[in-house]
Amino acid sequence: MAAGFVVVVTAYWLGKAIYNLYFHPLAKFPGPRWAAxxxxxxxxYDxxxxxxxxxxxxxxxxRYGPxxxxxxxxxxxxDPIFYDKVYAGGGHKREKDAGHAAMSGMFTATISTVDHDLHRQRRGYVANFFSKKSIHDxxxxxxxxVDILVERLKEAYHSGQTLVGVLVFGSLxxxxxxxxxxxxxxxxLNKPGFPCELERGVKGLLLSLHARRYFPAMGRFLSRLPKWVLARMQPDVVVYVELDAKVEEYSKKALKKREAGDSSAKAQTLFDALVDPHISAPEKTIQRLKDESFLILFAGLDTTARFLTVMVCCMATYPNVLAKLRAELRSLTDTLESKPTWSQLEALPYLTAFINESLRxxxxxxxxxxxxxxxxxxxxxxxxPPRTTIGAIPHLLxxxxxxxxxxxxxxxxxxxxAKARGEYLDRYLITFTKGSRACLGINLAYAELYLSVAALVQNFEMExxxxxxxxIIPYRDMGLAFDKEYNFGVNFKISKVLQG
Ligand code: HEM
Incomplete structure (x- = not known):
């Protein structure tokens, strides 16, 4: 019986490999045979x-070309020139690959929605919240x-505390x-020592990302395991599973609040928008609210935390860059009575170049x-051919x-x-991807980056x-990069406080 099963599986596997190599619509495309x-x-490998x-x-x-x-x-x-064709917007329909979409475990979240039209619909529920105007508000x-962060970093200076980049900026x-x-x-930010459990939760999710692609039910399986078993496997996964319960509680609360409240009232929070009375009931299940909530928490957290950590790393490593940033900011703040605004900071050429280069x-x-x-x-x-899954690694491009x-x-x-030569490198800055499925939180991300970097430059020397x-050099890819020990980023301390 067992031998028969092995024979059937092997024959199926061989047949599939022969089809993939000789009869598949991609059979003639370049690449190694073992991968095809x-x-x-x-x-x-993953x-x-x-x-x-x-x-x-x-x-x-x-070896094989672009x-x-x-x-x-x-x-x-x-090939950066081809990017806009693949990651297109406008009338070009772009679906998600079902296997990749399953990796996040948030099956009904906008980011995991395979179908183009349903994705547009879901993105539309909250898109207004991420417009430039909303973020200005x-x-x-x-x-x-950011001001609280500055105060906390001053305390860290006085106590000589070593800070873990992603946990500090994850807290913010x-x-x-x-x-x-x-x-x-x-x-x-108010918790002693910047423990940022949420950031650890994101790490827990990322570390199980590849396995989820092959075993999509893994999330449910993990949430049923006793915590001590999980803790032995990977403590950060425990945090992720615990977060699941907390997010469920928030989802239920949001739904109840909306049902009890004035249905014509303007949505004040993202959650209000997700439970809007105009949205159909199947789109407002607890599971969907949980999935979308996880997406917003995770997408908005670790990404920003990582890039702010990269920025601290670059400021501490290249003092000449920091000096230029400081001189440019001083020329602005000397003429101001209050703190510089996001719009004023965006107009600073060197600060903008620094942020772009850090995102690259x-x-x-x-x-x-x-x-x-x-x-x-x-x-x-x-x-x-249509319906072919195709992508590019941002790190490579x-x-x-x-x-x-x-x-x-x-x-x-x-x-x-490049700008002085009339070239706009910005069009190749694809850190947020492009097109209809590009980062929805890009305005929020930029506002956070500009205001935080300005505050760090004005207030601190860091080492x-x-x-x-x-x-910060990618060694492992778990969707996002990790170093050899499955960590990302640098530890730092405040070596001097410049103001107050
Ligand atoms: C430096 C910070 C950030 C970077 C580099 C970044 C990058 C990205 C990238 C590359 C994607 C596309 C993923 C894909 O194609 O599957 C994405 C999607 C997304 N991001 Fe961001 N992100 C950042 C910050 C944020 C923030 C602060 C939020 C706010 C909640 C956010 C919300 C989202 C959402 C909701 C999506 C899904 C969009 C969709 O599927 O339509 N991101 N982000």
Whole structure:
């Protein structure tokens, strides 16, 4: 019986591999045969070796060129000029790859919605909250949280505390996004030692990301395991599972509040918008609210925390860059009576160049964020069939030497020099991806980055502790990059307080 089963499975697997190699619509596309035949290699490198397949994909591009078949049904490209065609908006329909969508475990969240039209609908429920105008309205709250951060960092200076970058900035991002989502902040900044459980929860999710692609039911399975078993496997996963219960509670509360309240009242929070009376009942189930809530918490938290950590790392590593930032900011603040606003900061060329270069340099987005175009795409001599999964690794494109010469060098000046030549490098800055499924929180992210960097530059000298720029170089890809020890970012301390 068992032998018969093995024979059937082997025959099926062989038949599938032969189909993939010789009869699949992608059979003629360049790439190694072992990658085209089955998913075994990807499973091995990502699940068993811990996020190593992105390095294989980079090697494939070096060997086979800008368009490669990296698994039976997926292409990867390494050409910044082609980006806008794949990550398109407007009338071009872009679906998600079902396998990749399952990785987050948030099956009904906007980011995981496979169907193009349903995705547009879901994104539309909250899109207004992320417009530039809405984020300008939110600016006093963001500034207030940044001010709390500054006070907490001053305390850390006096106590000589070593700070973990992603936990400090995760606390800031968490307090802002939870206030916006639920109308009450989680008050992470006020907790001693910046524990930021939420950030650990995101890490727990990311560490199980690849396994979830192959075993989509894993999330449910993990939530049923006793906590001591989980803690033995990976403590950060426990935090993630505990968070699940907390988010469910918030979802139920939001739904009840809306049902009991005035149905014509304007939505004050993201949650109010998600339970709007005009939205149909199947779109307001507890599960959907939970999924969307997780998306907003996670998407708005770890990303911002990581890039602010990169910025601290660059300021501490390149004192000449910090000096230029400080001089430019001083020339602005000397003429102001109050703190600079986001709009005033955005107009500063060197600060903008610094933020752009930090979003590019060693970009910790090692995942592919693939799209599934519903129309055929033409790339050079190739016609890519409709419904082919295709993506690009932001980390790779942002290191493309044709667009960013000497890409491993951190040089904000490249953005200013390009502008002076009439070139707009910004169009190649794809850290937030592009098109109909690009980051919805981009305005919020920029407001947080500008206001936080300005506050850090004006108030502090920082130095790295037991860490260096090496700690932000991607070693593992778990959707986002990690170092060899499954951490990301640098530890630092405040070495001098400049104001107050
Ligand atoms: C530096 C900070 C940030 C970066 C670099 C970033 C980057 C990204 C990227 C690359 C995606 C596309 C993922 C995909 O294609 O599957 C995305 C999606 C998304 N981001 Fe961000 N993000 C940042 C901050 C934020 C913030 C603060 C929020 C606020 C809640 C946010 C909310 C979202 C949402 C809701 C999506 C899903 C959009 C959709 O599927 O239509 N992000 N982000």
């Amino acid at each position: 035949a089955s998913y075994l290699a990807e499973f091995y 699940v068993l070796c811990g996020g190593q397949y992105f390095k294989k994909v980079i090697q494939m591009h070096e 368009l490669v078949r990296i698994n039976p049904h997926e292409l990867s490209f390494d 939110l600016e006093p709250l963001i500034q207030k949280k 991002a968490a307090d802002i996004i939870t206030h916006y989502a639920y109308g009450e902040s989680f008050e992470e 340099f060693q970009c910790n987005f090692t995942g592919r964020f693939p799209r599934v175009p519903l129309e055929p795409l033409v790339y050079k001599d190739w016609v890519i 942002l290191n493309h030497p044709d667009i960013f010469p000497e890409p491993k060098t951190f040089r904000p000046e490249r953005w200013l020099e 790295l502790v037991d860490s260096s720029i090496e700690n």
